[in-house]
Amino acid sequence: MPVFRDLDDRPRLFWEVSGPIGGRPLVLIHGYGAGSFTWDAWLPEMTQRHRIYRVDLPGFGQSPAPPSGKFTPNHHAAILLEWLHREVEGRPVLLGHSLGGGVATAMALTLQREEPGRVSALILMAGAVLPQYLPRYISLARIPFLGELGLALAPSRLLIRRVLREIVHDPACITDGVVERYTEGLRSFRVRRTLLEAARSLDVEAGRALAAQLGQLTLPVLLLWGASDHVVPVSQGRALEGLIPRANLVVLKECGHLPQEEQPRAALDAILGFLDGLAPGGAS
Secondary structure (H helix, E strand, O other), X not given: OEEEEEXXXXXXXXXXXXXXXXXXXXXXXXXXXXXXXXXHHHHHHHOOOEEEEEEOOOOOOOOOOOOOOOOOHHHHHHHHHXXXXXXXXXXXXXXXXXXXXXXXXXXXXXXXXXXXXXXXXXXXXXXXXXXXXXXXXXXXXXXXXHHHHHHHOOOOHHHHHHHHHHOOOOHHHOOHHHHHHHHHHOOOHHHHHHHHHHHHHOOHHHHHHHHHOHHHOOOOEEEEEEOOOOOOOHHHHHHHHHHOOOEEEEEEOOOOOOHHHHOHHHXXXXXXHHHHOOOOOOOO
16 A cells, blocks of 8 residues: 655655565665656566565655755665665665666665664666766756756657657567656656756765765675666676675666666566575575
8 A cells, every 4th residue: 555654854755565574675766757656567476475665756756855855866865764764674675776776775885884784685777876977868957948948848758758768778668558657757847846856966976975885885786787778888787796795787688778667577587586595584
C-alpha cells in the first residue's frame, strides 16, 4: 500500500513496500525524470523473496518538493536517510539508477561511516556518481529562459518518446505504454519545476568530493551498465570498478541508459544473482 509519512520539517515522501516480511530489504531509488513506476516490471519476481521499498525522490513522482528548495543528490540522500531510519528494518541493499545512483552512494557512505553494518550492499545501475559531461536534456534545462519555457509547457507524448528513444540502444523498446508512464509523471508543474531545479543544482565539486570517498566503501557493490549508454557512459562504470574495492561491473550488450525498460530480464537476472550471492543478513 502507498504510504505518506511526515518527517518533521522534511517533506512527506511517497513510498510503497511489498514482499514478504523478513525478506531481504531492497530500497529502489529512481533516476532523473522518473519515479517509483520505473520498477513496475520487476516487482512480481522481486517480491517473491525480497522486501521491496520503492520511494519517490523529493519533488519527483508523488513526493512533495523539499521546503529548502534544494535538489542535489546530497540533499536527497539526507532526506532519504531520515526516512530509512524510521521505516526500513534490517540491513537493506540500496539500488540507485542514474541520479538515484549518486543518491544511493551518498547514503551508503554516510551509513557506513555513522552506522557500520546498517546497509549490506549497493547496486548502481548506470549510476551518476562521478563528474561527467551533462546530457543534452539536462544542459538545456540549465539555460536561462529556455528552462523556464520548458517548465511552463507540459511535455507532449511526442517529445517524451523522442527523448526516451535517444537514450536507449533499441528505440523499439519505447512502447506506447512506456511513453505514457513517463509522460504522466511529467504533467505536474511541481515535477517539472523539480526537473529544472535539479538540473541547475548539479555541482561538479560535490561530485568530486563524493568520488574522493569511494575507496572507503567496503561493502559489496554491483555496477550494472548498458554497453550503449550515452547518458552515463560505461566508461564511468569501469572507473567506478577501479575506485570501489569490492565492486564488480556487469555490462549488458545492446542496452542503453534504461536497462529496466530495454533489457529487463537480463538486468533483473544480474541483480537477483548478486543478491543471492550475499550471505544471510547481507554480508558477503
